[in-house]
Amino acid sequence: MASTVTDAADDAAKSPVTPRRRRYRVGRLSRREILLVLLMLAVPILADLAFVWGPAIASVFLSFFRWSGVGGLELRGCRPAGGLLPDNGCLTGGDNYSQAATNYPPFWPAVEHNVIWLVVFIVFATPLGMLFAVVIDRGIKGSRIYQSALFLPVMLSLALIGIMWEFVYSPNYGLINTITGHNQNGNLVDWLGDPKLNLWAVLVEATWRQAGYVMVLYLAGLKAADPSLREAATVDGANAWQTFWRVTFPTLRPINIVILVVTVIESLRAFDLVYITNRGSNGLELLSVLVTNNIVGETSRIGFGSALGVVLLVISLVPISIFLYQNFKRKADR
Amino acid sequence: MAQSPTGPGPALSRRTLLRGAAFGAGALALPGLLAACGGSSGGGGTTESGGSGTNISFGSNYSDPAPKAAFQGLINDAKTKTGVTTKINTTDHNTFQNNITSYLQGTPDDLATWFAGFRLQYFAAQGLLAPIDDVWDKIGTHFNDAAKSLSKGADGHYYLVPLYNYPWVVHYNKSTFAQKGYEVPTNWDSFIALAKKMKKDGLTPLAFADKDLWPALGTFDILNMRVNGFDYHMKLMQNKGAAYTDKEITAVFDHWRELMPYLQTGANGRIWQDAAKTLEAKQAGMMFQGTNQVAAQYATDKKDIKDLDFFAYPEINSTFGQDYMDAPADGFIMPKKAKNTKGAKKVLEYIGTPEAESSYLKGDSWDVGLATGLVAPTYNDIQKKSATMIAKQKAVAQFGDRDTDPAMATALEHAIQDFIGNPAASNVQSLQKSLAKQAKSIFG
Numbered sequence A: 001m002a003s004t005v006t007d008a009a010d011d012a013a014k015s016p017v018t019p020r021r022r023r024y025r026v027g028r029l030s031r032r033e034i035l036l037v038l039l040m041l042a043v044p045i046l047a048d049l050a051f052v053w054g055p056a057i058a059s060v061f062l063s064f065f066r067w068s069g070v071g072g073l074e075l076r077g078c079r080p081a082g083g084l085l086p087d088n089g090c091l092t093g094g095d096n097y098s099q100a101a102t103n104y105p106p107f108w109p110a111v112e113h114n115v116i117w118l119v120v121f122i123v124f125a126t127p128l129g130m131l132f133a134v135v136i137d138r139g140i141k142g143s144r145i146y147q148s149a150l151f152l153p154v155m156l157s158l159a160l161i162g163i164m165w166e167f168v169y170s171p172n173y174g175l176i177n178t179i180t181g182h183n184q185n186g187n188l189v190d191w192l193g194d195p196k197l198n199l200w201a202v203l204v205e206a207t208w209r210q211a212g213y214v215m216v217l218y219l220a221g222l223k224a225a226d227p228s229l230r231e232a233a234t235v236d237g238a239n240a241w242q243t244f245w246r247v248t249f250p251t252l253r254p255i256n257i258v259i260l261v262v263t264v265i266e267s268l269r270a271f272d273l274v275y276i277t278n279r280g281s282n283g284l285e286l287l288s289v290l291v292t293n294n295i296v297g298e299t300s301r302i303g304f305g306s307a308l309g310v311v312l313l314v315i316s317l318v319p320i321s322i323f324l325y326q327n328f329k330r331k332a333d334r
Numbered sequence B: 001m002a003q004s005p006t007g008p009g010p011a012l013s014r015r016t017l018l019r020g021a022a023f024g025a026g027a028l029a030l031p032g033l034l035a036a037c038g039g040s041s042g043g044g045g046t047t048e049s050g051g052s053g054t055n056i057s058f059g060s061n062y063s064d065p066a067p068k069a070a071f072q073g074l075i076n077d078a079k080t081k082t083g084v085t086t087k088i089n090t091t092d093h094n095t096f097q098n099n100i101t102s103y104l105q106g107t108p109d110d111l112a113t114w115f116a117g118f119r120l121q122y123f124a125a126q127g128l129l130a131p132i133d134d135v136w137d138k139i140g141t142h143f144n145d146a147a148k149s150l151s152k153g154a155d156g157h158y159y160l161v162p163l164y165n166y167p168w169v170v171h172y173n174k175s176t177f178a179q180k181g182y183e184v185p186t187n188w189d190s191f192i193a194l195a196k197k198m199k200k201d202g203l204t205p206l207a208f209a210d211k212d213l214w215p216a217l218g219t220f221d222i223l224n225m226r227v228n229g230f231d232y233h234m235k236l237m238q239n240k241g242a243a244y245t246d247k248e249i250t251a252v253f254d255h256w257r258e259l260m261p262y263l264q265t266g267a268n269g270r271i272w273q274d275a276a277k278t279l280e281a282k283q284a285g286m287m288f289q290g291t292n293q294v295a296a297q298y299a300t301d302k303k304d305i306k307d308l309d310f311f312a313y314p315e316i317n318s319t320f321g322q323d324y325m326d327a328p329a330d331g332f333i334m335p336k337k338a339k340n341t342k343g344a345k346k347v348l349e350y351i352g353t354p355e356a357e358s359s360y361l362k363g364d365s366w367d368v369g370l371a372t373g374l375v376a377p378t379y380n381d382i383q384k385k386s387a388t389m390i391a392k393q394k395a396v397a398q399f400g401d402r403d404t405d406p407a408m409a410t411a412l413e414h415a416i417q418d419f420i421g422n423p424a425a426s427n428v429q430s431l432q433k434s435l436a437k438q439a440k441s442i443f444g
Helices: A002-014 A019-023 A031-062 A095-102 A107-137 A143-155 A158-169 A175-180 A198-224 A227-235 A240-251 A253-268 A272-278 A287-295 A302-333 B011-026 B030-040 B065-082 B093-098 B100-105 B118-125 B133-142 B145-150 B174-180 B188-200 B215-237 B247-262 B272-280 B291-300 B341-351 B354-361 B381-392 B406-421 B425-443
Strands: B055-060 B085-090 B111-115 B160-165 B168-173 B204-207 B284-290 B308-311 B324-326 B329-333 B395-397
Touching: A031 A302, A095 A107, A095 A302, A107 A143, A107 A198, A107 A253, A107 A287, A107 A302, A143 A198, A158 A175, A158 A198, A158 A272, A198 A253, A198 A272, A227 A240, A240 A253, A253 A302, A272 A287, A287 A302, B055 B065, B055 B341, B065 B085, B065 B341, B065 B354, B093 B100, B111 B118, B111 B341, B133 B160, B133 B341, B145 B160, B145 B395, B160 B341, B160 B354, B168 B174, B168 B215, B168 B272, B168 B291, B168 B324, B174 B308, B188 B204, B188 B247, B188 B284, B204 B247, B204 B272, B215 B247, B215 B284, B215 B324, B215 B395, B215 B406, B247 B425, B272 B284, B272 B291, B284 B291, B291 B308, B291 B381, B308 B381, B406 B425
Parallel strands: B055 B085, B055 B111, B204 B284, B324 B395
Antiparallel strands: B111 B329, B160 B329, B168 B284, B168 B308
């Protein structure tokens, strides 16, 4: 915020009409202006605290407890089990974290699958969407039809996409197995049940949607790009490949960053498709699903689920920090 | 978390999805919100034995059309008999289950639908349910000891009035058995021999599905009860003197491995409805599952339910014979925070009668009432046989995800999926170790 005020001061300084406002500083703001600034700051900060940092910090806090959601929390160590139920609402220290890392079989597969998801999105889904966008932008015949067809999955909810693909992958009655004749007990291809296959099968579903999403974002960027640059490149004898990589792609830097951020966010919050498919088990573990599986339910392990949530938070902070650092650095460089 | 094996219909999975989508967005924010909820409602409520006694509210998870209509019928009859007007608040089956903790701590209805087993004892032990011993003083004569014990909490007080249950048995088509001259097997050897024969005849011996995670728990339960008996099974479920590393559990998986060649392949990717359809289509010879699923699926698909028959899981260990099975019971609870307890108890007293059960079962052709000797006028052959068979059991379990801590049930479900993918003995050994370690952390 300080920089904005300085900018305003600079602008004021440049204005030749009011040279006396050269020393316009925070201290000189009228009481009403200060109140206004405080109010405008306070509302977003409070909203940020209440809906982002509050829950995040509460998760960190809860992650040190053993708690089923019944009764209150007490700041005392857990007693060993006696009777029907284990001790509840008590501090376990870092136990939830060490349990997750050493004694929770789905944890490491989930971390691995989150990484695979991210890599597939960056290496495959996003470039595919960009390719669609570039091809459509060149005005090929029927581009509007392609555009609508490719964008359609984005408009459907992921829950619906999961159900639609179920019809494609279902072992005995699914489209693929029926067409290829692999729907008998002896030669069945278990697309969604075989842990070696199902992650890739679901990634096909996810890519099907993500490519359309990226396509639309990129198409908007391409439409905004100055066509004269491309014309100039063509006149200079560049071919389509060179024109794209040397001219169009660099001019689209802002949209490229947006797409990168969207890709990272989409892969970290991947949840719906695997949850629909088999509630994130047997080869489809993802951190987001493990959080849900432990927290939502009759007898929840809220402390343990929170610890998993904190792990996801820490992982999410890495790309967010890099992005923010890059962004502010660029601002500062300017 | 286990999806309960109650309530037929593929619609369930779809709802789970939509709910899943909603939670996806807020997965990180959730713990914080829950903390807020828990904090404000931490204090236990006291039971007021008040209210006018004429108007109550009833929280129901009978959300599928058929049970919903049957439940409405039951409530209408309850009004005629007791004069208590009941307002039903129906919530989707899965949502209801997942929200039960906050529901019972918030502003619950005067009565609610719930299940027997550990699932009942767990909430009773935390003081979230009101004891209803006085109701049982009046309805006790209608039920046998088995029904009584499953309605009690760990403290020996009554907390549930049961409505119906259903058996987990091996289903088959009479026509298939008649045509091929198969005999109903009563012990393990003849069971395996029959499966072998079916395989030779080009049938899938046992239709099998476990994409929903819970169905294969049924196989685990029955093998454990057949090999090691009911007491051992319950000890394991409640983590009291039995561990997953025991040689008894190795024996369970050894039997399961023997069965593997005869189970439908690709079970981890198949929903149980599709497995039931292969039995309907007579591509499969048998299917081990609850009548609440298989018979209900036949009814949904308008297949010939008269052709459907079943037998109790064959004997493995002669000490235990065919004495036990899973027969999950659904019933009704009174939350501790119920307001109109007088009216609620009146309704419970009515529900705990054979007439009330018959009234409900008018709209249900796969479950059976729990009242002793009840033969509802609308019973079909499946229901008649179910009732007789359950009555013969020395003890019934409530199903894997109802008899143990849900987190433990989930861990077991995942281990079983792993086993189905890789049934090798070395894998079983590492699964047993992992399960024992997880049990230690879950049960504290």
